[in-house]
Amino acid sequence: MTLEQLKVFVAVARALHMTRAAEGLHMTQSAVSASVAALEASCGVALFHRVGRRIELTEAGHAFVPEAEAVLARAAAAETVLADLSGLRRGRLALEASQTIANYWLGPVLNRFHTLYPDIALSVVIGNTTQVTAAVREGNADLGFVEGEVEEPLLARTAVPGDRLVLVAAAGSSFADRRAIAPADLFEMPFVLREPGSGTRQVFEDALKASGLDPAGLRVVLELPSNEAVVSAVAAGAGATVISDLVAAAGLATGTLRQLPLTFPARRFYVLRHADRYHSRAAQALMALIREPAEGATIPATGAAAAPVSRPRSRARR
Incomplete structure (x- = not known):
């Protein structure tokens, strides 16, 4: 039994597909199959059922997965320690x-x-x-x-x-030229947002809650799994969004997006x-x-509560 065999076994156990496992390991399918067969022979037990063109873990295979993963994790940790001894010249x-x-x-x-x-x-x-x-x-x-x-x-x-969230909409939208927006006005707009679980959405919703507003009341017309998809839909007029100023920068520079006058904490x-x-x-x-x-900058305490969204003091952009 070798570490390479364990690595191949874990990859096949996760994918339950020889070809996909081989692609992830940058090996040929025949080499992966041979490695699994050699491991089974050395253990004297079948680790996979071959059911037609499919493979499934046997009871022994299920039991062996966490043990193999633990051995590989320990080997990786040992490799890291040895790499450290080389003074950041490998690792x-x-x-x-x-x-x-x-x-x-x-x-x-x-x-x-x-x-x-x-x-x-x-x-x-x-x-x-x-x-x-x-x-x-x-x-x-x-x-x-x-x-x-x-x-x-x-x-x-x-x-x-990090960054700062900004409220943006398409340059030609009906609310793009508003001179003032209160947090409560957000509930009148259609929104395009990242999926639940994204940090951007979490921070936006936390800011609303800090202002005494319930995020569930937002009119979310689209939930999309990437920043780029959100910006594309907003630029096409699907609705407003709250997103990182790093993400919005290109659209603001080219004029496809307009930043609306509502500020969020850094x-x-x-x-x-x-x-x-x-x-x-x-x-x-x-x-x-x-x-x-x-260096020399002050980072807020990690336990601090999110500050509420607020109106800007002037229309000047930062």
Whole structure:
């Protein structure tokens, strides 16, 4: 029994499909099949049922999955420790980030990290806040980057300066030229929003609640799973949205979007790590790099409540 065989077994057990597992492992299907067969032979037990063109885990296979995953996790942890001993001259860092952060904020940070530590392999998976939290909790990511508040006792979180939400609509919409908008006016507008579970939507809804308003009263005409889809629908006139100023910047610059006069508090991003797992030197180096631009700046306490939405004092854009 080898670590490579365990890795192949876990991949096949998750996919329940030899070809898809082979693609994920960058192996041929025949090599994957041979690895599984060799593992079954060494154990003397069948781990999969072959039912026509389908495969299913046997009872032994089901029982073996968590054990194999645990061995692979320990091997990865041992590899990380050894990589640390090489002084950041080798190793890997698995990251997971919410869409806004991954697409608009994290890229320059990772580019600087790669310039400083070119031999550290970086991988980034994109998900919403709920998915990122689960990945860090389950050990599939060394660090997670999210926009929303996370209450997870197993995770340690660090606040870093983030962005600001803005209320935008299509430049030609009926409410694009309003000179004043009160929070209660939001309930008269059609809205295009990210899906439940996204950090952007959570922060928007928390701001409404802080103003004594119930988000359930919003007229949501579309729920879409990406920032780009939301911006595209809003620019086409589907309704207004509240979204990161990083996401809205291009549309505001080209004139397809118009920022409406309602302000939101500055938003913090959060870096998550598992409190009980080994925090590698690579992860520490990335955290130090993230803190550099904000050196000397004050970061609000992580337990602070969201400030209410409010009207701007002037029409000047920041």
